[in-house]
Amino acid sequence: MLTDRRPAGFVRLTVDLAIFTVRDGRLHVLLIERGNSPHKGQPALPGGFLREDEDLEKAALRELAEETHLDGSRLLLEQLHTYADLGRDSRGRVVTVAYLALAPDLPVPVPGSDAAAARWAPVDEVLSSRDRLAFDHFDIITDALERVRAMLETTTHATVFCGGTFTVTELRLVYEAVWSMKLDPRNFSRRVLEFLEPVEEKRTDTHGRPAKLYRAGPTRVLDRPMARRSLDA
Amino acid sequence: MLTDRRPAGFVRLTVDLAIFTVRDGRLHVLLIERGNSPHKGQPALPGGFLREDEDLEKAALRELAEETHLDGSRLLLEQLHTYADLGRDSRGRVVTVAYLALAPDLPVPVPGSDAAAARWAPVDEVLSSRDRLAFDHFDIITDALERVRAMLETTTHATVFCGGTFTVTELRLVYEAVWSMKLDPRNFSRRVLEFLEPVEEKRTDTHGRPAKLYRAGPTRVLDRPMARRSLDA
């Protein structure tokens, strides 16, 4: 509750990050364990206060580096939503600008200064255990997931999850993980080859027939959306 | 680097509104003329500082009521983006959360407390005269327009521009105004009748054959996007 004499409009501003990756065919989100009060010991999204000399993107990339020791050039960062509900933070009027990031499969993060731990958590597990997240981070992850799913319909950004080069099957597994559905391999392949470029290499370390490798082409935004329709469901 | 003694993260937070309507077949945005410094006398979006006891939506609706004397129940309000670049406001660190609103054709707004004037301005004219808007409101309007155009592809929210009941032609004129293109009447009609409900009335005050009236059905989000393709272009 605010009882002081601050002029209207003064708030404390944080930036929180919902960083997604796909590991072992499942969508994961990066969670830290809070090292400080409030919600000490609870899982939360990485984030922190905006500094005087930073814009939002810079703050987001700084937090990202601090929490994951990852250089931001390989990932995709996008502003998600701003959360300002009264009472969302017990310390007073704290507003957060949430960012969404898509990352290729990364090394396990090393906990940073404000975090007692950091780990990749499967999104479905996180969202099926409502009670445990700090602040309104459950809502942020819910909104972020919805945004990621929509991004895969209208853009080629799913390729960011795969890193530099990848096979069509690997890309399909990304879509299947994010959308939680099985896709028809033939129809999927026909569609994504419209925006992929072949690479003169093959995936050698597999069992069966070696797969061709591709990289993302210049297209970022699709003319028409990717079909999001399950085989089974 | 912190150059004053405020704790990290303290900013002043405003809410700005990009309120759109369609009048005379053209998309308009509500602009005020600033009554106070900085940018006194320049056109700007309506908006103002967040108050202690408000969340963002409440502040947006309050600003809307103050500037237009409109009740918010008939319009659609959606958070657009948060702007926090250094130097965007000469008064210091001011961050704004921009909202987007779609409104039916309204009475001419009455200037409120902070505004010397208020008017509906054609969006194309506003965006072709870069220099004149206060703060980064040119960028906000640009982003808002892009969002409105995308909304019309994936949702039925264009009906909000038309008020309660409307003809298919009136709805088509909305799409044509927002997208700046001509659409095929037959194909457009076939598509939108999928989410409209007929009303037992007709438009009587016209010249030619009276048109059937419709209202928006329960669908808000479209399974597949509206085709956004011009006849001429």
Place this chain on the structure above:
DNA sequence: AAAATAGTGTCTTTAAGACAATATAAA
């Protein structure tokens, strides 16, 4: 040769694109 995985052919179905003719009112 058996197992594992990658890659392709093609028919059907759905919905958009491109047309122009007919219907119903007021003037």
Place this chain on the structure above:
DNA sequence: TTTATATTGTCTTAAAGACACTATTTT
């Protein structure tokens, strides 16, 4: 009856859905 606007019919074309078979590698 002329003018103005609304409404509808249908053929063509583009792309998704639904199939199952062939290809290339390792073991």
